[in-house]
Amino acid sequence: MLLIFLSLLIYLPLTSQTFEPAPPDKAVVYFVRTVKGGFGSxxxxxxxxxxxxxxxxxxxxFIRYECDPGEHLFWAIRSNISTITFTYYKSYxxxxxxxxxxxxxxxxxxxxxxxxxPVHPAKDVERLHRIKTVLNNxxxxxxxxxxxxxxFGVHKIDKSFSENGxxxxxxYEEKDKILSLYPEWFIEPEDLKLDKKKKREDTES
Known part of the structure; x- marks a missing residue:
C-alpha cells in the first residue's frame, strides 16, 4: 500500500519551497532520489x-537528515520488489x-x-539542478x-542488514571504491530554490 501511494504521486508542478537552515550545532544532509539515468520507480x-x-x-x-558534525559513513541498500529481499551495492x-x-x-x-x-554545489551544476527540481516539486x-x-520506514529495516552492510x-575500502563528501561542499538554504526562469522551463518541458 505504501509503495502504491508513493507511486501515484504523479510529478506535480513546481512549488515555492522554504528550506530551513541547519541548526548551529548540527549538520544537515539531503538525500535526494532523482530520476535521470535511473529506473525502477x-x-x-x-x-x-x-x-x-x-x-x-x-x-x-528526499530525506532531510540532521546529524552531529564530524565524520560519517553513508551507504544504501536497494529493495528487490520481485523477491522482497535486499541487495547491497557500491554506494559507500x-x-x-x-x-x-x-x-x-x-x-x-x-x-x-x-x-x-556527494554533490559539489559549485561544480556539479547538472546534478544540483536535478536535486533542486525534486526538492521544489x-x-x-x-x-x-x-x-x-x-x-521514513525505519521500522522496516532489520538490524542484520546494517551489520552485513x-x-x-x-x-570496498580495501578496493579503494569509497567516495568522499568534504566539509567545504556545503550549500546555503536559499541556493536550494529554483529561480523563476528555471521553474517555467521545467514546467514547459
Missing part, C-alpha cells in the same frame, strides 16, 4: 549512517561535516545497482511529509 532505497538506519528513500523523494561515502551546514547527496537506481554521489514535498510521519564496507 517501485523499488526503494534504504539509507544508513554507519549502522544506524536513516530511512527509506522512495521514487522522486565517507563524509566530514561542519556544524550549521547543509550538504547534498544524489541517489539514483542503475542497472548495476545504486549510484549515490509539490509531489516530492507531499511524499516527504507522508514518509516523515512514518519515520558494514562488513561489505571493508571490502
Amino acid at each position: 517501485l523499488a526503494n532505497t534504504f539509507m544508513f549512517d554507519s549502522e544506524e538506519a536513516i530511512g527509506m528513500l522512495s521514487y522522486r523523494n 561515502i565517507t563524509a566530514n561535516l561542519d556544524p550549521g551546514r547543509i550538504y547534498l547527496m544524489e541517489v539514483r537506481l542503475q542497472m548495476e545497482g545504486i549510484d549515490m554521489e 509539490k509531489s516530492s514535498v507531499k511524499a516527504n511529509a507522508y514518509m516523515k510521519k512514518k519515520n 558494514m562488513k561489505r564496507y571493508k571490502d
Whole structure:
C-alpha cells in the first residue's frame, strides 16, 4: 500500500519551497532520489549512517537528515520488489561535516545497482539542478511529509542488514571504491530554490 501511494504521486508542478537552515550545532544532509539515468520507480532505497538506519528513500523523494558534525559513513541498500529481499551495492561515502551546514547527496537506481554521489554545489551544476527540481516539486514535498510521519520506514529495516552492510564496507575500502563528501561542499538554504526562469522551463518541458 505504501509503495502504491508513493507511486501515484504523479510529478506535480513546481512549488515555492522554504528550506530551513541547519541548526548551529548540527549538520544537515539531503538525500535526494532523482530520476535521470535511473529506473525502477517501485523499488526503494534504504539509507544508513554507519549502522544506524536513516530511512527509506522512495521514487522522486528526499530525506532531510540532521546529524552531529564530524565524520560519517553513508551507504544504501536497494529493495528487490520481485523477491522482497535486499541487495547491497557500491554506494559507500565517507563524509566530514561542519556544524550549521547543509550538504547534498544524489541517489539514483542503475542497472548495476545504486549510484549515490556527494554533490559539489559549485561544480556539479547538472546534478544540483536535478536535486533542486525534486526538492521544489509539490509531489516530492507531499511524499516527504507522508514518509516523515512514518519515520521514513525505519521500522522496516532489520538490524542484520546494517551489520552485513558494514562488513561489505571493508571490502570496498580495501578496493579503494569509497567516495568522499568534504566539509567545504556545503550549500546555503536559499541556493536550494529554483529561480523563476528555471521553474517555467521545467514546467514547459
